[in-house]
Amino acid sequence: MFRINHLLKLKNVTIKILQRSPVEASRCIGLQRVQFIHPARFYSKSSDDGGKKVQDGKDKACEEKKTQKQRPKLVLRECKPVDIHPCTPPPPPPPSKLPHINQEDCPVKPTLESECPQAKQEPPPECPHDEGSKWDNYKNAVLVGLLIAAATLGALYYVGYFEDKTKPKKLVAVKKKKAKRAPVKDPPTSKDIPNQVPYLLIGGGTASFAAFRAIKSADPTAKVLVVTNESFHPYMRPPLSKEMWFNEDEESVKKLIFKQWNGSERNLYYEPEDFYIKCQDLLKNENGGVAVARGYKVTRLDVINRIAYLEDGYAIEYNKCLIATGATPKMLNVFEAACADPQIDEKVKLFRNIYDFEEVYDAFEESKSIAIVGGGFLGSELACALARKGKRKKKTVYQLFREHGNMGKILPEYLSSWTTNKVRAEGVNVVNNTEVIGVKHEEGKLVLILSDGKMIRVDNAILAVGVEPNTDLAQKSGLEVDPELGGFLVNTELMARSNLYIAGDCACFYDVKLGRRRVEHHDHAVVTGRLAGENMTGGTKPYVHQSMFWSDLGPDVGYEAIGIVDSSLPTVGVFAKASDKDTPKAVVTETGEGIRSKMEAQEQKTGDETDHKEDKKDKKEDYGKGIIFYLRDDVVVGIVLWNVFNRMSIARQVLKDERKYDDLNEVAKLFNIHED
The missing domain is CATH 3.50.50.60 (FAD/NAD(P)-binding domain)
Known part of the structure; x- marks a missing residue:
């Protein structure tokens, strides 16, 4: 029984040791075997010598215990200096102090380390610090030093360190990029804009300018507020692509002053700045006036309650409103x-x-x-x-x-x-x-x-x-836009809703003669703006005017047009030889007016009193001047006056008649193109 109990104890100790890591288990096995060495016990059947043997076994065990207790004192060994070299492998670790166990004496493996595969020893890496590479390292260091020195000298030369300081330095003009003009916001905050006005004009272009002039003509004490997203007061656009480029005086160009073809100077703005009053003073002025809120945008209209909302939410109530937001250039x-x-x-x-x-x-x-x-x-x-x-x-x-x-x-x-x-x-x-x-x-x-x-x-x-009409207000304000032509849909009185009018490039109007149209020219903006202003002050006039447009390709070639002018329509052209008087420069010199739409009032009607015969086209096909008729169902719907000026009233009358002409050469005589 004693042996069985002893074996069970050893089994329990062995199981606990095996649950540890291999290294710990190895150490524990050695310690346990040292610790659990029990004194030898001898058993004998005879009692005569059995007692003696037992006594001898006890004496031997006691002697072994005394021997184990008397351990020698520890003596430290003298440390020898170790040569540390980057390529010398480290010395082997000191031998373990644990007692050695022979595998022959123990049927079970004494350690678990034997079960682990032994890693292959790799050969030591080649050492770059051997004695043979010292010279190469020295040469590399010298080369790097020379390169740094050369770069330093080059940098000093570049900054002019070696230049002769006594010589005057050459100044080089460096062109700085001109900064864009900063946008203007006047007044600085929307709180300074009146929150209730009789007349509200959205947009600061030609149509709005013509509208507030018509309003002030019908109601001299009218208080008109113009809200525009531009930074400028109303100005003319046509000279920007023509006369502004022919002014050689850069200071005048900066002031937006241009020269007409006759050499006379004119400002791009319709009115001087002092013509307008401040927004803060608009309602206080008994005589009324026109105030322009620059740099602001109307984003929504409540057409039923007649309220306009700015982009910051500021509300402006109105009695009458005009939308003249113009157009935006297209981007391919x-x-x-x-x-x-x-x-x-x-x-x-x-x-x-x-x-x-x-x-x-x-x-x-x-x-x-x-x-x-x-x-x-x-x-x-x-x-x-x-x-x-x-x-x-x-x-x-x-x-x-x-x-x-x-x-x-x-x-x-x-x-x-x-x-x-x-x-x-x-x-x-x-x-x-x-x-x-x-x-x-x-x-x-x-x-x-x-x-x-x-x-x-x-x-x-x-x-x-080309351009696209600015109709951003339509969706949020419940307004209609023509799906094909673009622009706000209006009737012949230019009304989109009650007390709401549209004029200029963004208006798609109904022409009683030519059908639904949208026009993008200066004269159209002037006439529609003027008509809208008159109707806003109580008028009920329909828009029956045939607007004209003009273009100048320099001072020598120009034309005016009215009606539907489309190269896809059939045309009939009647031409004559041009003289020095048949140029844009000559007509401006004669009339003193570069805005051709204003010349209609100065025209001298020629009638058909001349008996000049039509000049046939010469072999060189020199289309010096002439009249081009555009036909639809044999009816004249458009006319181009090529280098023929001051005859627009005649062209307007021809379109108004809506007749089919048997001989358009006779109609061309009305324009007196054959005069010397």
Whole structure:
């Protein structure tokens, strides 16, 4: 029984040891075997010598215990210096002090370390610090030092350390990029804007200017508030693409003063600044007046309660309201995608307002080449103006468009081709029958990839491909927009809702003669604004006026047009030889007025008193001056007066008659184009 109990104790100890890690188990087994050495016990069947043997066993066990208790004192060994070298492997660890167990004496494995696979010993790495590499390290250090010294000397030379300080230093003019004019917000806060006014005009362009003049004419004490998102008082847009480029005095250009073709100077603003009163004083002034809140935008209208809301939520109540928000230049898809690159975006310009003019003007001064995309009115006018201005400085001007010739959507093909030759004579590199299909930036240049496979490298590009009416107010205000023509839908009195009127580029009106239309020209803005202002003061006049427009390709070629002028319609042209008097410059010199829509009142009706015969087209096809009739169902619906001026009232009368003419040559005589 004693042996069985003893074996069970050893089994329990062994199980606890096996639950530990291999190293700990190894150590514990050694300690346990040392600890559990019991004195030898001898058993004998005979009692004679058995007692003696037992006594001898006890004596031996006691002697072993005494021997174990008398352990020798520890003596520290002397430490020898160890040579530490980065490539010398570390010395082996000292032998373990645990007692050694022979595997032969123990049937069970004494340790669990034998079960673990032994890792293969890798050969020692090659040492880079051997004696043979010392010379290579020294050479490398010398080379690095020489390189640092050379770089230091080069830097000192670059900053001019070795220059002769006695010599005067050469000053180099560095062109600083002109900062854009900061937007103006006047008054500074919306709280200074009246919260209730009799007349509210949204938009600060030509239509609003014509409207408040009509309101003040009908009601001299009227109090009119104009809210515009621009930073300027109302101004004229046509000179921005024409006469403003022919003023050589830069100081005058900065003041927005332009020269007409006859040399007389004129300011771009309709009225001087002191004409307007401050917004804070509008309601206090007994005589009324016109106040302009600049830098503010109306975002919503409550047309039932007649309340306009600004972008900050400020509310303005009104009795009568006019929307004349104008239009925004279009951006072609290929340029819109390319302008995600800031380098390209900086070189692509739009052209509509004063800010655009100033930006393009500065860019043109710094450029050697520029491209104008678009072949309509604006694109052709800008191309001629920039080419004439940059001729002395040998600047290159490109004009790119998909049509066959300049103003190909308006003029018949033969006249469009002739006009393109005139534009080329002004110094413009016209690239027709193509379009831009790709834009990229290379080495500081704008690269335009064309549909015909060619590429044009320029410093800047101007987009002049039409406009879109500003109708953002429509959705939030419950107003209707024409899905095809764009613009707010209005009736013949230019009303969109009760007490709400629309005028200018953003109005889609009903023409009793020509149907639903939308027009984007200066004269249309003037006439619709004036009519809206008259109706806002109690009038009920319908819009039956046929507005005109004009364009000048420099001082020598110009035209006026009225009605529907579309190159897809059948046309009949009657031409005559032009004289020196048949130019835009000559007519402005004679009348003193550059805004051609104002000349109608000064026209001298010629009638059909002349008996001059029609001049046939010569072999050179020199379309010096003439009349082009546009027909729809054999009825004249549009007329272009090519280098013929002061005859617009006659053209208006021809359209009003709505007649079918057997011989349009006879009708052309009414314009007196054959006079010497």
